Every structure is written in structure tokens, then in C-alpha cells.
Amino acid sequence: MKEVLEKLFQQIPAGPSEQLQKIKQELFAAAEHGYEAIQDYFERAGQSLLEEAKTLVQRLRSKIGDS
Numbered sequence: 544m545k546e547v548l549e550k551l552f553q554q555i556p557a558g559p560s561e562q563l564q565k566i567k568q569e570l571f572a573a574a575e576h577g578y579e580a581i582q583d584y585f586e587r588a589g590q591s592l593l594e595e596a597k598t599l600v601q602r603l604r605s606k607i608g609d610s
Contacts (some may be wrong), residue, residue, distance in 0.1 A: 544575040544581075 548570055555563070573580040 544578075545571060546576060 548567070552563075552567055568582060570581065573584040
């Protein structure tokens with residue numbers, strides 16, 4: 544599994560960054576616990592991004608006067 548993740552990260556065109564390194568470490572840690580742990584990681588990350596998007600939408604609405 545680690546080899547698959549390494550190949551995945553090699554395909555990402557962006558250079559190394561702290562955020563990318565953090566994601567990489569979290570995924571490798573999840574991989575040690577199997578496929579379900581990786582799936583759970585992505586579900587949590589997706590939910591976090593969704594919540595962040597909702598917050599940004601609310602901010603935008605408040606700035607344009609739509610409540």
C-alpha cells in the first residue's frame with residue numbers, strides 16, 4: 544500500500560509543501576491500518592472541506608447582503 548501511495552504522490556505536480564507532507568504522513572499512518580482506515584481518512588478530509596466551504600459561503604453571503 545505504501546508503494547501505491549508513493550506513486551500517487553509522485554504524480555502530483557506541485558512541489559513539496561508542509562501541507563502535502565502532512566497529508567502524506569497521515570495517509571501512510573492510515574495505510575498501516577488497512578484500506579478502511581484510508582477510506583475513513585478521505586471521508587474525514589472530505590467532510591472537513593465541506594464544512595469549510597459552507598463557512599466560506601456564509602461569509603460571502605454576508606458580504607453581498609444575502610442572508
